[in-house]
Amino acid sequence: MLSLENINKSYGSLQVLRDVSLEILPNEIITIVGPSGAGKTTLLQIAGTLDRPDSGKVLYDGDDLSQFKDKKLSQYRNNNIGFIFQFHQLLPEFTAAENVAIPAMIAGESRKQSITRALELLSRLGLADRADHKPAQLSGGERQRVAIARALINKPKVIFADEPTGSLDSRNRDEICDLITRLRDELGHTFVIVTHDPTISRIADRIVHMADGRITMIEPTRVESDPAEESDSDQQSTDSANPLPEAECEINPSAIA
Numbered sequence: 001m002l003s004l005e006n007i008n009k010s011y012g013s014l015q016v017l018r019d020v021s022l023e024i025l026p027n028e029i030i031t032i033v034g035p036s037g038a039g040k041t042t043l044l045q046i047a048g049t050l051d052r053p054d055s056g057k058v059l060y061d062g063d064d065l066s067q068f069k070d071k072k073l074s075q076y077r078n079n080n081i082g083f084i085f086q087f088h089q090l091l092p093e094f095t096a097a098e099n100v101a102i103p104a105m106i107a108g109e110s111r112k113q114s115i116t117r118a119l120e121l122l123s124r125l126g127l128a129d130r131a132d133h134k135p136a137q138l139s140g141g142e143r144q145r146v147a148i149a150r151a152l153i154n155k156p157k158v159i160f161a162d163e164p165t166g167s168l169d170s171r172n173r174d175e176i177c178d179l180i181t182r183l184r185d186e187l188g189h190t191f192v193i194v195t196h197d198p199t200i201s202r203i204a205d206r207i208v209h210m211a212d213g214r215i216t217m218i219e220p221t222r223v224e225s226d227p228a229e230e231s232d233s234d235q236q237s238t239d240s241a242n243p244l245p246e247a248e249c250e251i252n253p254s255a256i257a
Contacts, residue, residue: 001060001061001157002024002047002058002059002060002158002190003021003023003024003057003058004022004043004047004056004057004058004059005021005056005057005059006020006021006056006057007019007021007043007046007053007057007058008054008055009039009046009054015213016039016213017042017043017053017214018039018213019056020039020213020214022043022047022208025190026188027184027189027190028184028205028206029184029190029193029203029204029205030191030193030207030208031193031201031206031207031208032044032192032193032194032208033194033195033196033198033207033209034210035211036196038210038211038213039212039213040194043194043210044160044162044194046058048077048083048160049065049068049073049077049081050083060076060080078107078154079154079156080156080157082150082152082158082159082160083151083159083160083161084144084148084151084160084161084162084164085147085162085163086162086163086164086166087167088135088147090135090147090150091135092135096127096131096132096133096146097118097119097122097131097132098115099135100149100150101114101117101118101153102150103150103154104117104118104153104154118131118153119131121149121153122149125145125146125148125179127142127145127146130142139172140167140169141168141172141175144165144172145176145179147164148164148176148180148183152183152189157190158189158190158192159189159192160191160194161180161192161193161194162194163194163197164176164180164193165197166196166197173199173200177199177200177202177203180193180203181203201221202221205220205221206218206219206221207219207221
C-alpha cells in the first residue's frame, strides 16, 4: 500500500533521515520508536505528505506522491490520509461534531452529509452525548477520541498518529490503544504511530526502531507458527479425538460392576 524508498531529509547542515526505506501493509498497526532526535516525526511527516523528502520516493499504490504538485497533493492527503496529534488540534470555536465534519466538507461533501457522518463516528466512539460540546467542555480522553473520529471521516487508507497518548493518563491511554485496535479489526484501517511509550507497542504488528536518522531494526510482534509444529498439533488432536480400538485398551476388572 505505502512504500518509502531511500528517503533522505536534511534541515540545513543537519541530516535527519538517511536512506530510509519502509513498506507499510494494509490493515496493519506499526509503531515507530527511538530516542529523541532519531527522525521519527520527520519520517511520519514525509510518509503523511506533510513534508517532502530531499531525495527518495513516497509511493501510495504505485503513485509517487513526492512528484505531485502542492494542490494535487493536498487533495490526495485530505481524501486518503488521516492524522492524530498529541494535543488533538481541535478548533475551539466549533463543536465536536463540527470538528469531525470539517475534513469531509473540505473534500466537497455537503454540511448535512458531513455532520451526519460525524455523528455516526462519534456514536461509534462512545461520544454520542458529547457531539454538541466544544473542546473546552471535553476531557482529555474525549478530545482525543474526537480527533480520532476526525481522522476517520474521509475513510483514509492510512492514519498517522504522533504521540497520540502522550498527554493522557494511563486509563485514557489504554482506552485509546483498545480503540485503535478495534478500528483496525472492525474497519480495516492501517495505523502508523510514533511513540515514546513502550506500552503502546503491545498493540502493534511490527515495531520500527530508529536511531540517528536510520531504521536500525524492524521487530515483528506476532510470531508465525511453524507448519511442522501445526502438523504435530493437528495429529495430537486427531489422536485424542480417536481413541485406541477396544481390543488395544486395558480394562480394569474392578471397574466392572
